[in-house]
Amino acid sequence: MIDGRLARGERSRTAALDAAVVLATESGLEGLSFNQLAERLGVSKSGLFAHWRTKEELQLAAVDHAEARFTERVVRPALHRPRGVRRLWALHEHRLADISSGDLPGGCFFGLAQFEFVARPGPVQARLAAALERWHALLERIITEAVELGELDPGTDPQQLSFELNAHGTAAVYESRLRPASNVYEHARAAALDRLRGLSPQPHLLEA
Amino acid sequence: MIDGRLARGERSRTAALDAAVVLATESGLEGLSFNQLAERLGVSKSGLFAHWRTKEELQLAAVDHAEARFTERVVRPALHRPRGVRRLWALHEHRLADISSGDLPGGCFFGLAQFEFVARPGPVQARLAAALERWHALLERIITEAVELGELDPGTDPQQLSFELNAHGTAAVYESRLRPASNVYEHARAAALDRLRGLSPQPHLLEA
DNA sequence: CATAAAACAATCCGATCGGTCGCACTTTTT
DNA sequence: AAAAAGTGCGACCGATCGGATTGTTTTATG
Numbered sequence: 001m002i003d004g005r006l007a008r009g010e011r012s013r014t015a016a017l018d019a020a021v022v023l024a025t026e027s028g029l030e031g032l033s034f035n036q037l038a039e040r041l042g043v044s045k046s047g048l049f050a051h052w053r054t055k056e057e058l059q060l061a062a063v064d065h066a067e068a069r070f071t072e073r074v075v076r077p078a079l080h081r082p083r084g085v086r087r088l089w090a091l092h093e094h095r096l097a098d099i100s101s102g103d104l105p106g107g108c109f110f111g112l113a114q115f116e117f118v119a120r121p122g123p124v125q126a127r128l129a130a131a132l133e134r135w136h137a138l139l140e141r142i143i144t145e146a147v148e149l150g151e152l153d154p155g156t157d158p159q160q161l162s163f164e165l166n167a168h169g170t171a172a173v174y175e176s177r178l179r180p181a182s183n184v185y186e187h188a189r190a191a192a193l194d195r196l197r198g199l200s201p202q203p204h205l206l207e208a
Numbered sequence: 209m210i211d212g213r214l215a216r217g218e219r220s221r222t223a224a225l226d227a228a229v230v231l232a233t234e235s236g237l238e239g240l241s242f243n244q245l246a247e248r249l250g251v252s253k254s255g256l257f258a259h260w261r262t263k264e265e266l267q268l269a270a271v272d273h274a275e276a277r278f279t280e281r282v283v284r285p286a287l288h289r290p291r292g293v294r295r296l297w298a299l300h301e302h303r304l305a306d307i308s309s310g311d312l313p314g315g316c317f318f319g320l321a322q323f324e325f326v327a328r329p330g331p332v333q334a335r336l337a338a339a340l341e342r343w344h345a346l347l348e349r350i351i352t353e354a355v356e357l358g359e360l361d362p363g364t365d366p367q368q369l370s371f372e373l374n375a376h377g378t379a380a381v382y383e384s385r386l387r388p389a390s391n392v393y394e395h396a397r398a399a400a401l402d403r404l405r406g407l408s409p410q411p412h413l414l415e416a
Numbered sequence: 417c418a419t420a421a422a423a424c425a426a427t428c429c430g431a432t433c434g435g436t437c438g439c440a441c442t443t444t445t446t
Numbered sequence: 447a448a449a450a451a452g453t454g455c456g457a458c459c460g461a462t463c464g465g466a467t468t469g470t471t472t473t474a475t476g
Contacts, residue, residue: 242463261465
């Protein structure tokens with residue numbers, strides 16, 4: 001990256017995508033408009049078209065950016081924990097921490113976008129589906145590792161457990177915003193903790 | 209309802225709201241527009257304004273209508289089952305059946321709308337939150353009845369169990385659409401069945 | 417039969433949408 | 447020094463949005 005022109009463009013792009021991900025959790029990925037994005041960034045709308053020629057390109061870029069952000073904020077810290085059930089638990093906790101951090105007004109980019117595109121086939125839906133697939137693949141891989149390490153019951157179904165853990169995280173997103181009185185995060189933690197301890201021959205590995 | 213004028217209006221209203229709920233699961237509750245709704249119904253846009261003067265009024269009416277629909281399609285059939293853990297299980301199953309029926313392209317009006325309005329305070333969000341509250345209240349009441357009947361462990365936390373059951377149903381909505389290969393409904397059924405059997409002194413009440 | 421009310425339709429409005437075009441600025445390349 | 451490439455801006459276009467206005471058809475009631 002020696003070219004100053006490209007470096008400048010890259011800076012603008014990431015700044016715009018940061019704002020785009022935030023905006024998408026407020027107005028939706030379809031409600032994400034060049035107008036609003038330009039206004040929030042203090043740049044001209046046509047300047048944004050230099051980076052993404054259509055709205056769909058912008059949406060796809062936003063999905064990729066949100067996935068990179070998720071990897072950075074949730075997955076990477078969890079990978080610092082030792083393989084097995086503790087890493088699985090860390091993944092769940094970091095996800096809940098990210099949701100409750102308030103960094104994204106909507107709590108979770110993917111929860112919102114995936115629901116929004118449930119009935120909208122097309123490239124954006126495909127990209128979202130691929131991201132969801134990778135997320136489940138990661139969960140299932142970590143679960144399988146835990147089984148192989150003897151930290152989870154050999155009869156554990158990785159797909160089943162992955163479904164459950166992800167469901168608890170997703171529910172925490174909208175329940176926390178629509179029912180602030182209910183202690184959702186406690187429920188999401190308790191559900192996962194209870195489940196993992198029940199499946200683990202070494203439940204002491206998971207201290208609350 | 210002897211007045212033919214009012215009767216005609218009532219018919220038009222319910223027909224419009226039926227279409228509005230469907231349309232909202234495709235385009236979102238915010239993407240629900242008078243233009244599209246009028247076109248789909250084959251009526252004029254201004255005709256719709258006679259029933260709902262603003263978009264917000266239409267959205268609120270759609271939420272109410274969707275809740276009535278949900279009560280009719282999910283809650284009422286489940287209430288035919290005997291009080292206790294079987295009624296709780298029936299509620300879960302009827303919800304999954306409704307999601308997989310394909311009657312709503314998006315699978316579930318509330319899942320989509322609640323996520324959409326997570327970061328949009330206002331009357332619509334309040335209405336959605338109230339509906340979610342009533343849903344959880346119903347779940348918790350039926351859980352409490354099951355505990356009182358001795359069909360669930362006395363130590364059962366109704367709020368916790370309600371959170372988990374609802375989470376599994378919600379996740380089934382978007383997982384079924386974005387990952388058709390994964391057998392989501394089986395996962396959602398297995399998760400609930402496993403949980404309820406583990407909490408019940410009479411697990412034989414729940415046959416798969 | 418006349419009148420009032422409710423249900424609908426046709427038309428128009430300002431704002432915003434996604435998108436295009438031409439021009440200016442900056443940095444690299446020749 | 448000049449050409450080329452990447453970036454950014456302002457003005458503009460057609461379409462659609464939510465909404466208001468005005469008028470027409472249907473139906474009940476005096």
